[in-house]
Amino acid sequence: MKLYLDFEPCAECKEMMAALSSPEMLFADEKTRADESAKFLRHLTYNHTEVLQAVMEDLPKQKKDQEPDFYQ
Numbered sequence: 117m118k119l120y121l122d123f124e125p126c127a128e129c130k131e132m133m134a135a136l137s138s139p140e141m142l143f144a145d146e147k148t149r150a151d152e153s154a155k156f157l158r159h160l161t162y163n164h165t166e167v168l169q170a171v172m173e174d175l176p177k178q179k180k181d182q183e184p185d186f187y188q
């Protein structure tokens with residue numbers, strides 16, 4: 117999941133990014149990964165709106181099937 121953007125992550129962000137890139141998560145099932153991604157996006161929505169905006173602007177440039185987590 118490509119979310120390592122140029123911004124100042126808060127403690128919660130770091131925690132979630134670490135969780136998302138942990139080996140446990142890599143081997144987790146689809147739903148668990150989707151849930152974690154959704155949680156992180158929700159956090160961005162409420163706490164880092166400028167980041168979310170950058171993500172959304174970046175999305176159309178990428179192939180949608182490469183970032184399925186965004187659409188769940």
Ligand SMILES: [Zn+2]
Binds near residue numbers: 125128130159163
């Ligand atoms: Zn944060």
